[in-house]
């Protein structure tokens with residue numbers, strides 16, 4: 368399996384030109400920062416533990432790509448004690464709302480061919496590449512931003528159950544979400560379990576990977592995250608024809624009920640080390 372240099376064509380049925388933050392998840396819509404923070408609450412401890420285990424600490428210059436509200440960037444500074452974090456996002460309003468010593472916000476589109484912010488001991492991106500149609504090129508691009516001896520850490524969603532799940536309301540709504548986000552943004556998580564191979568093909572060494580699936584408990588951050596995500600993605604989800612608004616409402620109620628008994632999608636984190644120059 369080789370990573371292509373060319374970006375893949377949009378898949379059949381995809382809405383041309385849709386990008387994260389435009390067709391869906393517009394940052395200017397009230398509560399979008401809270402939705403991102405619920406995902407962060409579910410995963411930040413897991414992410415930080417891995418980054419520290421990989422050595423992130425004093426003296427490290429780090430790049431967080433698609434940094435969202437900046438929770439990982441601030442944890443790297445506050446808890447891991449890294450020297451600085453350049454946090455890049457196509458919209459930096461949420462980052463600028465929470466400044467911190469050592470944190471620099473850079474507004475940029477990471478898919479732009481001239482995106483070249485330097486070399487870093489750590490390059491990290493979580494829940495970003497899965498939304499980019501050109502993820503194969505982006506893996507190579509982000510690997511090129513890692514300094515010799517540094518580490519690339521990429522995390523995206525894995526869904527262990529939805530493709531083969533019985534047709535419960537929850538399963539149908541989750542399936543409609545993936546298809547709707549795929550059609551409108553190009554979101555695709557089918558390749559995420561292959562991250563280790565992709566990182567090795569990008570020339571990285573000592574590749575590893577792990578998965579966290581947070582429990583879907585009523586009121587938990589991950590349950591509230593999915594409810595908020597479905598609310599925001601209703602248009603693309605109902606456009607698939609797989610579900611209607613009433614079924615989405617029922618799935619949101621189910622997430623918050625004691626009857627809820629389902630497995631959430633989780634976060635696969637994969638990493639690899641850049642060899643000496």
Ligand SMILES: C[S@@+](CC[C@H](N)C(=O)[O-])C[C@H]1O[C@@H](n2cnc3c(N)ncnc32)[C@H](O)[C@@H]1O
Pocket residue numbers: 387388403406407432433434435436438455456457458475476477478492493494495498
């Ligand atoms: C699902 S959020 C994840 C935020 C953060 N990484 C986290 O895990 O909490 C995806 C983020 O990637 C940003 N993003 C998406 N496409 C981007 C692009 N082409 N260039 C820069 N940022 C992008 C979005 O603006 C958003 O803040």
